[in-house]
Amino acid sequence: MIRHVVTWKLVATDPHEKADAVDTIVRLLSSLPPLVPSVRSLTVAGNMAYFDANWDVVLIADFDDLAGLDAYQSHPEHLLVVPQIKALVSARASVDIDL
Template sequence: MIRHVVSWKLNGTDAAARAEQAATITATLTALPAVIPEILSLEVGTNSAYPDSNWDVVLIADYDSLEGLEAYQVHPDHVAATHVIKPLVSARSNVDFEVESVLTAD
């Protein structure tokens, strides 16, 4: 399984603008699992602490394989989502890694 993690710093000039941008990004991304079958799971989170040093929004999504992630990246609905998100962002960071197993605390 491949886990895709993306973080964004938003370009809003104040907290209210960044909150509105984060809501737009969340709504845009959370609509994708309904139209892109390669997405196994998708979660979007908005930062709730240390806004001066933390990134503003994070996406965590899982795919069966690297091929599934690649299919997602070129899917027309994902491409459309990037056109919504890019103008709101000042910086982007991502990591894609293989998940061998999920550990749970008992």
């Protein structure tokens, strides 16, 4: 099993704008599991502590194998949300691990 972990820093600095951006990212990514068959589980959430040090949003998604992750990355529904998320973030980091 492959675990795909992505975290983002948001462009917004105002707390209300940040909260709106988090809500948007959560809504967009949470819509994908029923549309992308290779997603086994997906959790996306905003940071809730240590705001000055931590990143703002995290995605944790599991796939059976690397082919499943690749299918998610190139799936048309995923590709539709990517530019919407990119417009809200200033930095992205990710790691993929074998469970």
